[in-house]
Amino acid sequence: xPSAATDVDELKRQFADFLKKKNYRNTQERYRVLDRIxxxxxxxxxxxxxxxxxxxxxxxxxxxxxxxxxxxTKCAILMKHRFQGDxxxxxxxxxxxxxxxxxxxxxxxxxxxxxKELEDLQERVCKQFGFKPVKHSxxxxxxxxxxxxxxxxxQK
Amino acid sequence: xPSAATDVDELKRQFADFLKKKNYRNTQERYRVLDRIxxxxxxxxxxxxxxxxxxxxxxxxxxxxxxxxxxxTKCAILMKHRFQGDxxxxxxxxxxxxxxxxxxxxxxxxxxxxxKELEDLQERVCKQFGFKPVKHSxxxxxxxxxxxxxxxxxQK
DNA sequence: GTTCTTGCAAACCCTTTGCACGTCT
DNA sequence: AGACGTGCAAAGGGTTTGCAAGAAC
Numbered sequence: 237x238p239s240a241a242t243d244v245d246e247l248k249r250q251f252a253d254f255l256k257k258k259n260y261r262n263t264q265e266r267y268r269v270l271d272r273i274x275x276x277x278x279x280x281x282x283x284x285x286x287x288x289x290x291x292x293x294x295x296x297x298x299x300x301x302x303x304x305x306x307x308x309t310k311c312a313i314l315m316k317h318r319f320q321g322d323x324x325x326x327x328x329x330x331x332x333x334x335x336x337x338x339x340x341x342x343x344x345x346x347x348x349x350x351x352k353e354l355e356d357l358q359e360r361v362c363k364q365f366g367f368k369p370v371k372h373s374x375x376x377x378x379x380x381x382x383x384x385x386x387x388x389x390x391q392k
Numbered sequence: 393x394p395s396a397a398t399d400v401d402e403l404k405r406q407f408a409d410f411l412k413k414k415n416y417r418n419t420q421e422r423y424r425v426l427d428r429i430x431x432x433x434x435x436x437x438x439x440x441x442x443x444x445x446x447x448x449x450x451x452x453x454x455x456x457x458x459x460x461x462x463x464x465t466k467c468a469i470l471m472k473h474r475f476q477g478d479x480x481x482x483x484x485x486x487x488x489x490x491x492x493x494x495x496x497x498x499x500x501x502x503x504x505x506x507x508k509e510l511e512d513l514q515e516r517v518c519k520q521f522g523f524k525p526v527k528h529s530x531x532x533x534x535x536x537x538x539x540x541x542x543x544x545x546x547q548k
Numbered sequence: 549g550t551t552c553t554t555g556c557a558a559a560c561c562c563t564t565t566g567c568a569c570g571t572c573t
Numbered sequence: 574a575g576a577c578g579t580g581c582a583a584a585g586g587g588t589t590t591g592c593a594a595g596a597a598c
Contacts, residue, residue, distance in 0.1 A: 265578080296579090302564075376517060379524045415552095418598095452555085459553080
């Protein structure tokens, strides 16, 4: 599974630039959140992150988590997804640029993949309507080959 | 804008089959909901439908709306989408089979489109992982060519 | 008559907000 | 010092649930 080397320092620089440009302040909490997200290195919900950070001894509130996730999404360091469930999920954009998701309809397990041709398709569709592409979200819902043998299904 | 002729009677037959197979009961409310959805003939949220039906004089509760939307989604008569906002949006699958959505990042206006090649791509990706495709959701976020002239933006 | 479904309201979950206190500049 | 950010708890919006009354079987 490809994963672009996630350079935390580079992300912090990116975040600092954004904060400066928008006249937001450099707070410990904001950089701490980014650090922990890089540690996680996977999809997470706001609450996942809250419990992860609490478990690591960080004293942080949900309000700060949500606020920081919002900032990180605005500056494109994070990608925000709405999968089937209730809560939004986030992940580092740099982790795997422009990848999409194959979601198992049996167990909800998410496989990430990259399909170059989709970019051409996106370009073509946007051109057709005169729009300028920003980002996309492609989710394929599919059934795994053998439900009984599905290791992810077993975990539940 | 293409729109497959939505034959309400056909949908009701489909729904009846599903209810029978699953041993759910044929209630007036369930068919009334389907009728009203066909009348609407566009994307809607649970609350949109609730207010539409209330306005039409139907005495129906949100509980029934949600429950029926769930059933209609389970039997694939409805497609459930999670766009950016808070609430889930639904639409008849038959209205425009397998279409996708181009969402304006400026005003949130949604354009529907159909791109045949995506099906091939979906097929290829699923084959690669040994999965059997069920459905997909592709959302392109893009900026409209002229924000100032955007008729949808003006409406806000 | 029994079981399922409905309507209502309360509960629920995720997220946002108001406020007092703390931190950054 | 002043303005912004944080933590907490309460509020908010969408959705689900418990329960009594009603409809389907």
